Amino acid sequence: MRNILLLGAGFTKNWGGWLAAEVFEYLLGCQEINRDPVLVSLLWKYQLTGFEKLLAELHEKKNSHGELSATENQIKIFESAIYMMFKDMNAGLSRIVNWDLQSNLTRNFFTKFDAIFTLNQDLFFEQHYFNDNVTLLSSPPKKWDGVFLPGIEKITPYDSWAESTLRPSTNFNFDENSRHQPYFKLHGSSNWITDQQRLLVLGGDKVSKIASFKILSCYFDIFKNYLNSQSKLMIIGYGFQDDHINDALEAAVKNGLKIFVISPHGANLALEINKKNNNNKMMGDSNVESIFKQSLIGASRSNIKETFKDVGSAEYKKIMRFFDS
Numbered sequence: 001m002r003n004i005l006l007l008g009a010g011f012t013k014n015w016g017g018w019l020a021a022e023v024f025e026y027l028l029g030c031q032e033i034n035r036d037p038v039l040v041s042l043l044w045k046y047q048l049t050g051f052e053k054l055l056a057e058l059h060e061k062k063n064s065h066g067e068l069s070a071t072e073n074q075i076k077i078f079e080s081a082i083y084m085m086f087k088d089m090n091a092g093l094s095r096i097v098n099w100d101l102q103s104n105l106t107r108n109f110f111t112k113f114d115a116i117f118t119l120n121q122d123l124f125f126e127q128h129y130f131n132d133n134v135t136l137l138s139s140p141p142k143k144w145d146g147v148f149l150p151g152i153e154k155i156t157p158y159d160s161w162a163e164s165t166l167r168p169s170t171n172f173n174f175d176e177n178s179r180h181q182p183y184f185k186l187h188g189s190s191n192w193i194t195d196q197q198r199l200l201v202l203g204g205d206k207v208s209k210i211a212s213f214k215i216l217s218c219y220f221d222i223f224k225n226y227l228n229s230q231s232k233l234m235i236i237g238y239g240f241q242d243d244h245i246n247d248a249l250e251a252a253v254k255n256g257l258k259i260f261v262i263s264p265h266g267a268n269l270a271l272e273i274n275k276k277n278n279n280n281k282m283m284g285d286s287n288v289e290s291i292f293k294q295s296l297i298g299a300s301r302s303n304i305k306e307t308f309k310d311v312g313s314a315e316y317k318k319i320m321r322f323f324d325s
Contacts, residue, residue: 002231007118010237014305015096018089020050030081056204086190090123099128106308111144112323117184117223121200126162145179151215166192168215184219207244227252234322236262240273240288250287253295260322266301
């Protein structure tokens with residue numbers, strides 16, 4: 001039985017990363033956006049649903065009305081503000097000292113996974129978990145010699161994966177039996193480029209965007225293969241807002257996938273999503289509720305940064321039961 005991990009924005013939040021509401025507040029302060037009343041109005045329109053819905057609307061307007069210069073310029077302004085947001089957030093995350101406060105306890109937790117998948121595009125993991133000066137320890141026998149991004153190579157000559165500009169390598173060859181732990185960024189990353197453009201999946205129609213990048217298409221296929229290959233999945237900080245991810249989970253649950261969720265809402269997360277999507281009214285089981293009822297083998301509402309300070313806490317022991325079977 002393989003143990004796999006899926007991370008969302010709520011994971012990095014534990015160390016100061018921003019959720020959608022905080023990104024909204026950042027974008028409100030961008031001068032380029034403030035100069036455009038349409039962008040300001042759209043920001044408020046999508047205050048609760050997130051900046052990606054705003055970006056999707058801009059692209060839909062462009063596609064429906066042709067190459068309108070105003071809309072094209074608005075897209076450039078908004079995307080530039082998003083890239084600056086990632087730059088500022090990454091700079092803040094890089095300043096964290098002793099992210100693993102309890103004698104490698106948090107780091108050892110992550111080494112227990114056979115693969116790590118993330119929807120995040122920040123560089124927290126590259127800055128801290130990827131550190132070449134950090135030995136990836138685990139309970140004997142040692143499981144990993146290191147961690148890597150399959151199919152990704154450095155353009156700039158820096159040792160650090162976080163400080164380098166990265167791109168897809170010309171030959172993608174993923175070896176599941178490697179002694180290096182694989183880390184897959186399913187939606188690209190804030191420091192990836194290809195053909196002189198940033199390799200980030202943002203906004204609407206993520207399925208077609210993923211399909212347009214060979215590396216991300218391969219990553220998504222690998223993700224689905226892991227889900228359907230006698231695996232257990234732990235999810236930390238994912239809000240179940242991406243249909244293509246939910247569809248992959250739902251299909252794998254039918255094949256027996258079991259899931260453990262870490263979220264401030266715990267096992268109630270699916271109920272909260274249902275109410276939010278239906279103006280606080282319950283409308284019957286959603287697909288996320290169906291996933292939970294068929295697959296959930298536990299949940300935690302803990303802040304993992306705090307929980308992993310104490311190996312003897314009841315919450316820590318509850319989380320670690322995930323690896324027992």
